Amino acid sequence: MKIVDKAFEAMQNAYAPYSKYKVGACVETIDGKYFLGANIENASYGLTNCAERSAIFAAYSNGYRKKHIKAIAIVSNGEKLVTPCGACRQVLSELIEKDVDIILSNGEKTLITNIEDLMPLAFGADNL
Known part of the structure; x- marks a missing residue:
């Protein structure tokens, strides 16, 4: 899958000097554009940004x-x-539609899921 290949490319840009755990991500849009992300760590772990x-x-x-x-x-x-951490699940629950494919892969195994399966009963704008 092209989206998975691009996510693995993005993983090469990860900055993970503390955990050594590199993660890459790729968002595909309906018009065929791709947006890449990598995890960027910080010595103050709370300031780390996930891929x-x-x-x-x-x-x-x-x-x-x-x-x-x-x-x-x-x-x-x-x-x-x-799998996305809790903070990422919360962000994704607001910023993607419920039926959007979330593809998880380590190069050997791949799982396609969605945000409802990853975060049932999410708190969102409807709760406010």
Whole structure:
């Protein structure tokens, strides 16, 4: 899958001097554009930005919105499939549609899921 390949390319740009755990992500839009992201760590861990947030923020920064997002791939070379952290799940629950494919891969295994499966009963704008 092209989106997964691009996410693995993005992973090469990760800055992970502390955890050594590199993650890449790629957002594909309905008009065929791709936005890449990599995890960028910081000695103050709370200031670290995950790959999937980097990619989705790049798409939004270029004028795209949830109705324009076709899929997002999140990859690492770990033994287990990478999954979004809680903060990323919260962000994705607001910034992508519920049926958007979230493709998780480590190069050997791939899983296609969606935000409802990853974060059921999410808190969002409807709760306010």
